[in-house]
Amino acid sequence: MADFPKIDYQYWFNNYSWEGFSSMRGMISTMINKQYIELDITELNITENIGNKIKKYNHKQNDDLLFEIFKLIQTWGGKSAGRHTLNIVENWNDCSVYKYKTFVEKIKNNEVEESFDYLVKREKIKGLSYSFVPKHICFWSGNGNRIEGFPILDDVIANLVYNTNSARNVSYEKFIEDISNFTMELNKVLGKNQQLNMAKIEMALFAFSGFYWKTRKTGTKDFKINDIENHKDFEEAIRISSR
Structure with missing residues (x-):
């Protein structure tokens, strides 16, 4: 059963960081060293690079660009799938292209949940x-x-929302x-200029988790920052830690 934390979602979304995660930096270094991604990719520009390449692919499909x-x-997702990512890249073949291309086409045809399955x-x-799909x-x-x-469903979100x-x-379905229903209910009480979508709510949850549990292991009783008593939604973090 979904139990969304009672936190200030607008505040935490505004404090979401696009970069700076050591897991992402480590994976970028690994992929560059293996010559699997471009040398100029950094945690500061990887999100923008993904977006630009997807727009380019949508304009004109190309199997190399898809890869x-x-x-x-995969790199953006960090080192939790590091060895698996390298194995996939090293064994990428026509079958992989077909599967991934079909997956993408299902999303483009608004068959999102079907694409996951x-x-x-x-x-x-x-x-x-x-958790990487x-x-x-x-x-x-x-x-x-x-x-x-x-929105992304991974172990962090599963722990926060579903314990x-x-x-x-x-x-996934x-x-x-659940997050669609929660988004609609939350937006009923937010101001007209503060409306959030599903992705922003998931990002807010991730930012909240990252602030109180720098190990990303949400739910641990060992907080990883100093002077936490003075920070936002501290009592809710304590409640989650004590479940």
Whole structure:
């Protein structure tokens, strides 16, 4: 059952950081050292690069460009899938292209939940994990704009909202239904100029988690910052830690 934290979502969305995560920086370095992504990719520009390449692909499809986008989104996701990402890249073939291209086409045809089931349950790309498929859905469904895409379901969100350690324990379809309903209810009480979409709410949750649990292991009782008593939504963080 979904239990969205009682936090200031507008505040935390505004404090979401596009860069600076050591996991992302580490994966960028690995992928550059392997010559799998361009040398000028950094945590400061990777999100923009993904968006620009998706727009370019939408204008004119190209299998090499599709592969570039896949690698960048995997890199953006960080080192939690590091070895798996390298294995996928090293074993990329015509079958991988077909599966990923079909996945993308389903998203472009507004079959978002079907696209998730396609890559997770039916035509798996070996090594592409349950919690990384939504990252690809996010960028492609937003036509390159992370904020306009579908929200990401990963272990952090699963822990915060469903009190479970793994995204695999949460149905993606149920997550989309739950966060859609929560978004509508939240927007009823927010001001006209403060409306949030599903992606912004998910980003707010991630920012809240990252502030109180720098290890990204939401729910640990060991906070990782100083002077936390004076910070936003501290009592809610304590409640979550004590579950």
